Amino acid sequence: MAIKVYNTLTREKQAFHKQPGERVTMYVCGPTVYKPSHIGHMVGPVIFDTVKRFLTYRGYTVDWVVNITDVDDKLIKRAAELGTTVPALAAQMTRDYEDCLRKLNVTGINQMPKATEHIAGMIAMIGQLIGKGYAYPAGGDVYFDVSKDADYxxxxxxxxxxxxxxxxxxxxxxxxxxxxxxxxxxxxxxEPKDVVWESPWGPGRPGWHIECSVMSAAALGKTIDIHGGGLDLQFPHHENELAQSESANDQEFARVWMHNGLLRMGGGKMAGSVGNVVNIADLLQKHNPETVRFLLLGTHYRSPIEYSDDRLAEVGRSLQSFYRFFERFERMSGQSFHALPTAPVTAPAFVAGLKDKFLECLDDDFNTGGAVGVLFELLTALNKYADERKLEKDPPAEFLAAVGVMRELSNLLGLFWAPVAARADDALVGGLMKLIIDLRAEARASKNFATADTIRKRLTELKVTLEDRPGGTTDWRVG
RNA sequence: GGCCUCGUCGCCAAGUGGUAAGGCAACGGUUUGCAAAACCGUCAUACGGCGGUUCGAAUCCGCCCGAGGCCUCCA
Structure with missing residues (x-):
């Protein structure tokens, strides 16, 4: 199976140009850190995190860089509004961004260089472009001359x-x-002194596009394998990066360009400039971070995703059946699903076809939406297996292996990374629930179903669901 | 005006030439004291519209309609 990737440059899917075992370099444009991150900022990181997971799974060594733009007009303006400095604001918002990445289980980034740490490299590259006739100083500024670049x-x-x-x-x-x-x-x-650097063309600061050209080369070399970013960055940002880098270096800048679709809200894209953003911090008050990641991966990465609270709620609902299965698995095996190894396992016959289908989806331009569909099919296969054999405890090795496949595959999407705290682990609450359940059990034993049902009904009103199991035991959960 | 996407079941969504995955919702059934959960079944002769190419098209081509992105900061 060969991996196919859609390349914006050629506008077609092509066989991935590297062989397993080789190093793959990936650069994805990060945020300008002037405001707290909104969900739109997470689409790229979640997708490319999945890309890295899959490439790694396929035997590649992936070096992934995401840059931080920590000096720019918006930062200067915002810092002035807040009465703080650009470096202080940038540092704070960078922490916010990193925090969001962590919460959404984006774990694969190797380096996050900051623009202000590469000013010297930018000055050098600008000098090089001027020397080769691709750029010209003008009144303290320096501009790239698009007419000199034949394939601009x-x-x-x-x-x-x-x-x-x-x-x-x-x-x-x-x-x-x-x-x-x-x-x-x-x-x-x-302008405050901390946004001004000396240069051969006078004091000032770098333009936006040059930082990516310089930082990607510094971190990954002059030709990178994958360059990613949001669709809205195609022009002018990526076009300009490309023009600068290839004009300065005389070699191909990026082998493959991958662009993710934009998050939309109310029919238009979500963006700071539109003003319809939903901050991650606010969002996570209401929704499980896994739900957010699941939403983002449920659609192909090149398609737009319409965001809404209802949509997230629906996704959260569909996730429930996975969580119930994990609990079921824990009941019968005594093991936590989340503690299972993520390493590849040999799939038993009853799920082997599904594993192949899942991997074929990711091979085909990282089709996470299709892969998520297979995960649901796998879930059904597992429940069905347990139902048919009435598994209550000591599941056979075949079943454990199949659950291992679920663990292995869902981890490729970076899903199910944290046990869900569905029930309070508070000792008092646990004790009270045991008391209530014991009393209800007594009522049921004496066929006093009216009392038993009242208890269950009242608990339902408190958002606590009881599940009676064979053998007289009762489990409870919130929701 | 130019460049580029997209339009598949009530909703979300996969599927890029070979006869429509999956999820949510809904409805029936198995199970249960009754529930919950799980499982089984039903749910698009049909892929915005009209033409064309082909033995064969949701998939290719043309036109039309509709939605959106970029051309200015934007993940």
Whole structure:
């Protein structure tokens, strides 16, 4: 089985260009850290985390870098509004971003370089571009000259001529062509000192696009295997990164470009600039982080996802059947599903076809939506197996292996990483529940079903569900 | 105006030439003292519309309708 990947540059799915055993370098554009992260910021990380998990599973060694933009106009503005400094604001928002990644089980990032730590490299690259005639200083700024780059626009199929026709591009008499973009921005009067660096073209700070060109090369080399990011970054950001890097280095910048679809809300994309964002912190007040990850992976990564509270609630509901199975598994085996190893296991016959189907989905351009569907089929197969054999305890090795397959595959999607605290582990609550259940058991034993049902009904009103099992035992759960 | 996506069951969604996965919801059944959970079954002759190519199309081509992204900061 060969992995196929859709490449934005060629607009087609192609066989992945590396062989298992080789190192794969992956660079994904991260956030500008001026506000708390919203869910849209997590789409890329969750998807590329899954990409890394799968490539690793297939035998590749993946080196994944996500950058942090910690100096920029929005940061300067926001820091001034809050009465703080750019470095302080950036540090705080970076922690927020990292916290969100952790909460959504994004574990695969190897490095998160910051723009301000690579200013020297950016100045060097800008100098190189000027030396080769691709860029020109103008009034304290430095611009990239798109007319000098013969294949400018190849990523997004843009014609520089038509950029002029658009006329929405920022007008500046310093630019030679309307499509030219800033590599270096001269400092403006009144800007705080901590956003100003000295350069051969005067004090100032780097443009946005140059940081990715420099940091990706510094961390991963001049040619990277996978460059990822949101669809909204295709143009101009990625187009410009590409133009800079290839003009400066005379070698291919990225072998494969992967772009994830955008999260939408109310029919349009969710973005800080639109103002319809939902912060992760707020979101996690109401929903389990696994539900959020499940939602993001339930759709193919190149498609848009419509976000809504109802949608998340529905996803949460569909997740319940997995959790119930994990509890069932624990009851019969005495083992926690979450404690099972994630290493590959040989699939027993009754689930072997499903395992193959799951892996084929991921082989085909990381089709997580299809893979999630297979997980549900696997769940049904496991429950059915246990039902048919009336398994209550000491499940056979075959069954344990099949559950191991569930563990192995769901881990490729980064799902089910934490035991769900469905019931209070509070000693008092546990003791009270045992008391109530014991009393109800006595009522049932003496055929006093009216009392038994009243107890259950009252508990239901308190969002506690009782489940009577064969043999007279009763389990309870919240929800 | 230019570039680019997308339109599959009530809702979400996979499926890129070979006869429509899966989930939620709903309805029947098995099980249960009754429930809950689980399992079984029903639920799109049909893939926005109209043409075309083909032995064969949701999948390819053309046109139309509708939704969205980019062309300015944006994951």
């Amino acid at each position: 626009g190849k990523l997004c199929n843009r014609d520089p001529e038509q950029l002029e026709a658009g006329a929405r591009i920022e007008v500046s008499d310093r630019k030679k062509n309307p499509g030219d973009f800033a590599l270096w921005k001269g400092a403006k009067p009144g």
